[in-house]
Amino acid sequence: MSHMTEQERRDEVAHFMKIVTAFRQYEAYAISANTRRRRDFYRLPKEDKEILDSLGWRKQLDMVDELIHENAKVLERIVANPAIFMDQEELALAENNNHDVRDSHGMDHMHSHGDGAHSHSHSSHSHSHGSHETSRRQQVSATDMDKVRSTLKQIVRDWSEEGKAERDVTYKPMIDALLEHFPDQGTWPEKKVLIPGAGLARLGWELAFLGFETQCNEFSHFMLLPSYFILNETKDVNQHTIYPHIHTFSNAMSAKSMMRGISFPDVSPSSLPRSSRFSMVAGDFEELFGPKEDPEEDETEQWDAVLTCFFIDTAKNIVNYLRIIHRILTPGGIWINCGPLLWHFENSEDISIELSLEEVKELAAKIGFELKDQRTIDTSYVGDEGSMLSYVYKTAFWTATKFAK
Known part of the structure; x- marks a missing residue:
């Protein structure tokens, strides 16, 4: 990576941290989407809620919450040790990197194939990752969450x-x-x-x-x-x-x-x-x-x-x-x-x-x-x-x- 400028290196690190953060924020995003369904349920008339309850609708939502948690555990294992993608110099850079994510650099560009994705994503290819502290400062886009799913x-x-x-x-x-x-x-x-x-x-x-x-x-x-x-x-x-x-x-x-x-x-x-x-x-x-x-x-x-x-x-x-x-x-x-x-x-x-x-x-x-x-x-x-x-x-x-x- 010696041919890269310091700013380019920082952008590469930030981009990779954003990807790791997307994996780690999966659970919160997915639970939020399921909570929307639960909120819509409570807005229904009492009679309609009772009918849906007889179908097991609310229990289904509760079960989905549990399964989201199970998915999150696997995704957390996947990104548990992202330092394997970095050398020591990049690791130090990641730990001290507090600048904003630059979406204009190293973007993953993906078109969805079908109900999943034929996702030949084009992303930065530096092996880098930031600390949890830095990750919490980053905003994960809906597109990134689509890629995690x-x-x-x-x-x-x-x-x-x-x-x-x-x-x-x-x-x-x-x-x-x-x-x-x-x-x-x-x-x-x-x-x-x-x-x-x-x-x-x-x-x-x-x-x-x-x-x-x-x-x-x-x-x-x-x-x-x-x-x-x-x-x-x-x-x-x-x-x-x-x-x-x-x-x-x-x-x-x-x-x-x-x-x-x-x-x-x-x-x-x-x-x-x-x-x-x-x-x-x-x-x-x-x-x-x-x-x-x-x-x-x-x-x-x-x-x-x-x-x-x-x-x-x-x-x-x-x-x-x-x-x-x-x-x-x-x-x-x-x-x-x-x-x-x-x-x-x-x-x-x-x-x-x-x-x-x-x-x-x-x-x-x-x-x-x-x-x-x-x-x-x-x-x-x-x-x-x-x-x-x-x-x-x-x-x-x-x-x-x-x-x-």
């Missing part, structure tokens, strides 16, 4: 038995395509696989379990904090239980369904073979994998496969994304994609180039890719099987190789 659903998608069906729809075709491209299992430990926008890293974990050398890349601390917690501090199968569907009563099939607990993780993250090579790097994809002046840092032709799952639409400039993917692939390497085109920076103040699917494919050809196995995969994203509402994405799947030189 979305994080609970992301955990379900990537690390629960309930999420397996949704994972299998997208992850399995990508894994199968990789295995088809590299059919010799004996070579897998030599093959380097990159997964940008890895979220909570389940796809990367699965590939490392198979034997590939795998690196996940993620930008958002809303994803980095829970992924670290799951991968490094969770040892037992179904060690934790969360209640991700209690935040909205709309479209609930039943109160029981809405308040169901979902345990995670469905596998032991520490069960990777001792020989596994699995890592996660925090930072912006373009900054980390774009061209470097230092040859030792340059990633040109260093990766045998790049897997992008619900990722390419996080680009501000899709031309540069595809250019980087093409450049870092080894000769004979493969790019496997599956996802929609919900351009994350559309209607924002940032640069945003929004292409149609047809144009993205044409662009890929111009960059130097030969697209194969093109198909559409229908899938939900952090969907709720107990909801009356379901969003379905007609995701674009393909494999691509570099044109022969």
Whole structure:
């Protein structure tokens, strides 16, 4: 971080503290929303209240309060030791940092996918956190709280038995395509696989379990904090239980369904073979994998496969994304994609180039890719099987190789 100015460093620290604070303030925000329901109940005529009481309405609200508390305990564990993301100098800065959060710097920009979020959030990537004292001074936005609630659903998608069906729809075709491209299992430990926008890293974990050398890349601390917690501090199968569907009563099939607990993780993250090579790097994809002046840092032709799952639409400039993917692939390497085109920076103040699917494919050809196995995969994203509402994405799947030189 030596290239950053002192003010930039302070802004990075403040931004990360704001994220940690959002996790810690989840309980107060969620209880407040549930209290609104209780207040509305008491404004009803006596007869109506009695009818709702006969349905168990007030008891349901009391139970939701209890489940919010259970969620909060898990979220507090996730951010219990944020100093792991800082060096000592940054820690000292965080402890002495009393300036206001600057929303203009390092913002997480997220467009919601469906009833949860396909939340490739774009946030500051410094590893930093502030003290409780500083955190209490910060204001958490409604958007940040949406991301915290979305994080609970992301955990379900990537690390629960309930999420397996949704994972299998997208992850399995990508894994199968990789295995088809590299059919010799004996070579897998030599093959380097990159997964940008890895979220909570389940796809990367699965590939490392198979034997590939795998690196996940993620930008958002809303994803980095829970992924670290799951991968490094969770040892037992179904060690934790969360209640991700209690935040909205709309479209609930039943109160029981809405308040169901979902345990995670469905596998032991520490069960990777001792020989596994699995890592996660925090930072912006373009900054980390774009061209470097230092040859030792340059990633040109260093990766045998790049897997992008619900990722390419996080680009501000899709031309540069595809250019980087093409450049870092080894000769004979493969790019496997599956996802929609919900351009994350559309209607924002940032640069945003929004292409149609047809144009993205044409662009890929111009960059130097030969697209194969093109198909559409229908899938939900952090969907709720107990909801009356379901969003379905007609995701674009393909494999691509570099044109022969």
